Amino acid sequence: MRALMNLAIEPALRLFEVSALVMVSPSQQAVQRVLKVLADTPKGAVQIVRDRYPKSRSHQVLSQQPLEGYAAG
DSSP states (O other), rough: OOEEOOTTOOOOOOEEEEEEEEEEEEEEOOEEEEEEEESSSSSHHHHHHHHOOTEEEEEEEEEEEEEHHHOOO
């Protein structure tokens, strides 16, 4: 599993799916992405996406689940 995380922002306790519009070219073309993020709160998950993709817009948390539930399933 590849997931974004930044322990300087929040501990990785839950797995979130965050939808974001990510700018992919200098001509301001955007692509809708769904990213997996390890964080503790939805706000922290969005902050990690913004940190990784500073030109991203329209952030929305789609789902969340405890990290231990993900590892077992």
